[in-house]
Amino acid sequence: MTTRLPQLVTFDLDYTLWALWIDSYITGPLRREGDTINEVLDKHNESISFYKDVPQILHRLRTAGVKIAAASRTSAPTLARSALTLLLMPPDKSTDDKPMRAIDFFDQLEIYPGSKLTHFKKLHQKTGIPYSEMLFFDDEIRNKEVEALGVTFCLVRNGVDDRTFEKGLAEWRKRHPVEVAEGA
Numbered sequence: 001m002t003t004r005l006p007q008l009v010t011f012d013l014d015y016t017l018w019a020l021w022i023d024s025y026i027t028g029p030l031r032r033e034g035d036t037i038n039e040v041l042d043k044h045n046e047s048i049s050f051y052k053d054v055p056q057i058l059h060r061l062r063t064a065g066v067k068i069a070a071a072s073r074t075s076a077p078t079l080a081r082s083a084l085t086l087l088l089m090p091p092d093k094s095t096d097d098k099p100m101r102a103i104d105f106f107d108q109l110e111i112y113p114g115s116k117l118t119h120f121k122k123l124h125q126k127t128g129i130p131y132s133e134m135l136f137f138d139d140e141i142r143n144k145e146v147e148a149l150g151v152t153f154c155l156v157r158n159g160v161d162d163r164t165f166e167k168g169l170a171e172w173r174k175r176h177p178v179e180v181a182e183g184a
């Protein structure tokens with residue numbers, strides 16, 4: 001039995017994928033100790049890591065062919081990209097592949113200040129995916145404004161975890177019941 005998934009899942013960064021404000025807490029340059037999994041250090045050895053359930057969630061989406069995006073309004077886009085580039089994700093549990101760069105999971109990155117309506121309009125333009133096929137995880141309720149476009153918004157508390165992820169998927173499925181033609 002297959003589980004229906006949206007075509008695009010988008011994640012905010014600060015307090016959604018990692019537990020910090022990258023523009024106020026982190027100072028470049030960033031570095032990684034060897035091939036350390038899921039940890040990057042800043043100039044003062046402050047640590048950046050994804051919340052613990054995030055790597056497997058990214059693997060699951062990728063394996064299912066779901067597009068993945070990040071939408072952040074941080075004022076430090078270069079640092080955010082640098083962190084995503086350096087962070088190594090553990091291999092998928094079901095395979096013995098090598099670690100992957102976090103950034104390679106993301107099909108689209110929209111990282112700049114301003115209303116997330118702009119971020120989602122860009123995502124729609126670039127991917128051609130309808131808003132109804134987009135699910136968005138974010139820790140700030142103000143960003144729920146993207147629902148005006150037709151995106152499904154899921155509020156995150158204490159970072160994305162398996163439970164929150166399932167909650168978001170359930171909400172998206174509820175709003176978008178299976179079309180008759182999709183049966184089989």
Ligand SMILES: [Mg+2]
Nearest residue numbers: 012014015139
């Ligand atoms: Mg945030």
